[in-house]
Amino acid sequence: MISSIFGLLVAVILVCSSVVDAKVHTFNFTTGWVDANPDGVHPKKMIGFNGQWPVPDIHVNKGDRVQIYLTNGFEDDTVTSLHFHGMFLRLSDGNKIQMDGPSMVTQCPISPGQTFLYNFTVADQVGTYWYHAHSGAQFGDGMRGAFIIHDEDEPFHYDEDMTIQLSDLYWKPYYDVQDEFLSRFNPTGAEPIPQNLLFNNTLNATLNFEPEKTYLLRFINSGLFVSQYVSLEDHEMTIVEVDGVYVKPNTTDLLYIATGQRMSVLVKAKKADPGKNFAIMQIMDELMLDVVPKDLVRNRTHQISYNENHEKPEPFYIDDFDKATEEFYLRPLDDIELLDHYDTQITFNLSLDNLGDGVNYAMFNGVSYVHPKVPTLTTVLTSGKLATDARIYGDNVNAYVLQKDEIIEIVVNNYDSGKHPFHLHGHNFQLIQKSPEYRPEADYPEEDQDDITVPYNESAPLTPFPDYPVLRDTVVLAPSGHIVIRFKADNPGVWFFHCHLDWHLTQGLGAVFIEDPLAVQEAETLSKTYKDVCSAANIPNQGNAAGHSDDWFNLDGLPRQPKPLPSGFKAKGYIAFIISTLMALYGIYAISDYGLSETIPDDQAVYDTLKNVLDSNGVAY
Structure with a gap:
C-alpha cells in the first residue's frame, strides 16, 4: 500500500514538473508585402510578417x-x-481542429484587418516541421518558416543543429503565376517553371563548420513545385529523422526531398582544418519540368566553410541520381510494426484533364476538389447526428467519413506522367507499397500515358509489405505508378489529404477525411475568433457544404467543377484550335497588308512566309 502511494506521488510530481517546465510561446504576426531580392538577381515583393522577410x-x-x-x-x-x-493537434491534448489552418477545410479564410488566434500544444511530437500559408500559393512568395520541436531525449548526439529550407523562386507574384497556370491558354496543364532555387532564402549560402564537431542538418523542402537533391562534397550524411519520425541511421551521399518533406542528417566535420572549403550541391529534379529553358540553372552551389580565407569550392556534378536514398526502405527507430490489415480501403485514381472551360484540372476519381460554401469543420460541428453522413459535405470535395480506430488503407493510382508528393494532415502513415516510375519510351506517344500506368494489384503487390514500414506524413507518388499507405483513425478531426505540389492543389487534387465526427462534436465548439473571421468573410457559421441548415441534404448552390468537355475535345484539340486561330489571324493580316499596301508586294515572298509558318506547326495545306 505504501509503495502504491509512493508511486502515485512520484507520478504526480513528474506530471507537475512537466507542466512547470512547459512554456507558452506567443507571437503577433501581421502579414504584408516586403521589398526583397532573394536570389540577388531579380527584385520582387515577398510576404513577410511585421514588415520583415524572411519570416x-x-x-x-x-x-x-x-x-x-x-x-x-x-x-x-x-x-x-x-x-x-x-x-497532429489531438483533441486529447487539449487542442482544437480549427487550429489546423487550411482555408474552407478547418477555418474560414482571414480577411484583411481580421485576426485569427492559433493556440495549441505540441504534446508528444518532436523533430522537424514547418508552418506555411494555406490559401492559394502564398507560401511560394515567402509566407513560410521552420517549426522545430526540440527533444531532450534525442537518440543521437550532435554539437550543433542547423535548419535549412530548400525552396524554389518565381519572379512574378504567386497570383499572376497561378492565373497563367489555370488558364485555357495552358491546355496541357504544364506547371510553371521556377526561375531559381533558394537555400535558406538566398543563393550562395554558407554553412560554417568547425573541426571535430558533429552537425544535425534539418532539411525542409518548402518550395511550391520541384523536388530537390542535396549532396555534400567529401562529407557523408546519416539520415536520422524524416517528417518528425526517428529512423534507423542510414548513410548516404545523396538526398531526395520533395516539397513538404523533411529529412534530418548527421554530418561529421573533418578532424582538422582541411585547408579547403567544400561544395554543397542543390539540384532541381528536372524530370518534373515539361520544358527545360536554356537559361535555367538547375544546379546551385553553396559551401561548407572551415575557414573564410579558403577559396570558394568549385561545383561538382552527379552522374547517377538513382543512388539517392529511397524513402520506402527507411525504417522507424522504434520498430513500429506493420498494420497488418485494413478495415476500410479508399482507392483514388489520379488524373489530369481539361474541363468545359478549357482549363486543365487535377482529379481523384473524376472529381476535382472545389471549396464548399462553409468550412467542412463548420458542417461537422453544427450538423448533430447527421455529421456521420458523407452526403452533407458535398460531392465536390472527395469527402470520406472514417470510423473511430479503424485501419484505413489509401491507394493512389497515378494516371499521369508527373510526380505527386502527397501530404496527410493530422497523421503519420505507413508506406507499404511504392511503385517505381513508369515513363513512356521515346517512340511511345505521351498522350497515351494511361496505357502505361501500373495500378496497384492487391492480389499481386510489387514487393512484400515491409515488417516495419517507414512512417511519414508526405510521400512521393511516381509517374504512372502507385502508392499504398495505412494509418489508424485514432485522431478525431477534419483532415486534408492533398498533393503538396501546390500547383496541383490549386488544380483540385485533394480529398477530406472526416474522422470520428461525433467525437469532434463532444470535444470542440467554434471559438469566437473562428466565428468572427467567418462573419467578416460573409461565410455562414452553420450549415452543410452549400450553406443550408434548414435541409441538410439540400446542396443547391454548391460550388462544383466545370462540366466536361464535349466528347473527343481534349488538350490536343485545344492546341490545334489555338494554332489554327493564330494561322487564321496571320492570314487575315497578310491579306490585309497585301491589299492595303501602297507598294506592290512580292507574291512569292508572302507565299513562302505562310508556307514556312504552316510547315513549322505541322499544318497540312
Whole structure:
C-alpha cells in the first residue's frame, strides 16, 4: 500500500514538473508585402510578417504551448491562413481542429484587418516541421518558416543543429503565376517553371563548420513545385529523422526531398582544418519540368566553410541520381510494426484533364476538389447526428467519413506522367507499397500515358509489405505508378489529404477525411475568433457544404467543377484550335497588308512566309 502511494506521488510530481517546465510561446504576426531580392538577381515583393522577410523560424520544446495571433495586413482583398505542417493537434491534448489552418477545410479564410488566434500544444511530437500559408500559393512568395520541436531525449548526439529550407523562386507574384497556370491558354496543364532555387532564402549560402564537431542538418523542402537533391562534397550524411519520425541511421551521399518533406542528417566535420572549403550541391529534379529553358540553372552551389580565407569550392556534378536514398526502405527507430490489415480501403485514381472551360484540372476519381460554401469543420460541428453522413459535405470535395480506430488503407493510382508528393494532415502513415516510375519510351506517344500506368494489384503487390514500414506524413507518388499507405483513425478531426505540389492543389487534387465526427462534436465548439473571421468573410457559421441548415441534404448552390468537355475535345484539340486561330489571324493580316499596301508586294515572298509558318506547326495545306 505504501509503495502504491509512493508511486502515485512520484507520478504526480513528474506530471507537475512537466507542466512547470512547459512554456507558452506567443507571437503577433501581421502579414504584408516586403521589398526583397532573394536570389540577388531579380527584385520582387515577398510576404513577410511585421514588415520583415524572411519570416522567423519557431523553436519550441516538447510539451510547450504556442499562441500565434495572425492579422491579415494585406491592403487589397487578399485572404490568408496558416497551417502547421505535420502537427497532429489531438483533441486529447487539449487542442482544437480549427487550429489546423487550411482555408474552407478547418477555418474560414482571414480577411484583411481580421485576426485569427492559433493556440495549441505540441504534446508528444518532436523533430522537424514547418508552418506555411494555406490559401492559394502564398507560401511560394515567402509566407513560410521552420517549426522545430526540440527533444531532450534525442537518440543521437550532435554539437550543433542547423535548419535549412530548400525552396524554389518565381519572379512574378504567386497570383499572376497561378492565373497563367489555370488558364485555357495552358491546355496541357504544364506547371510553371521556377526561375531559381533558394537555400535558406538566398543563393550562395554558407554553412560554417568547425573541426571535430558533429552537425544535425534539418532539411525542409518548402518550395511550391520541384523536388530537390542535396549532396555534400567529401562529407557523408546519416539520415536520422524524416517528417518528425526517428529512423534507423542510414548513410548516404545523396538526398531526395520533395516539397513538404523533411529529412534530418548527421554530418561529421573533418578532424582538422582541411585547408579547403567544400561544395554543397542543390539540384532541381528536372524530370518534373515539361520544358527545360536554356537559361535555367538547375544546379546551385553553396559551401561548407572551415575557414573564410579558403577559396570558394568549385561545383561538382552527379552522374547517377538513382543512388539517392529511397524513402520506402527507411525504417522507424522504434520498430513500429506493420498494420497488418485494413478495415476500410479508399482507392483514388489520379488524373489530369481539361474541363468545359478549357482549363486543365487535377482529379481523384473524376472529381476535382472545389471549396464548399462553409468550412467542412463548420458542417461537422453544427450538423448533430447527421455529421456521420458523407452526403452533407458535398460531392465536390472527395469527402470520406472514417470510423473511430479503424485501419484505413489509401491507394493512389497515378494516371499521369508527373510526380505527386502527397501530404496527410493530422497523421503519420505507413508506406507499404511504392511503385517505381513508369515513363513512356521515346517512340511511345505521351498522350497515351494511361496505357502505361501500373495500378496497384492487391492480389499481386510489387514487393512484400515491409515488417516495419517507414512512417511519414508526405510521400512521393511516381509517374504512372502507385502508392499504398495505412494509418489508424485514432485522431478525431477534419483532415486534408492533398498533393503538396501546390500547383496541383490549386488544380483540385485533394480529398477530406472526416474522422470520428461525433467525437469532434463532444470535444470542440467554434471559438469566437473562428466565428468572427467567418462573419467578416460573409461565410455562414452553420450549415452543410452549400450553406443550408434548414435541409441538410439540400446542396443547391454548391460550388462544383466545370462540366466536361464535349466528347473527343481534349488538350490536343485545344492546341490545334489555338494554332489554327493564330494561322487564321496571320492570314487575315497578310491579306490585309497585301491589299492595303501602297507598294506592290512580292507574291512569292508572302507565299513562302505562310508556307514556312504552316510547315513549322505541322499544318497540312
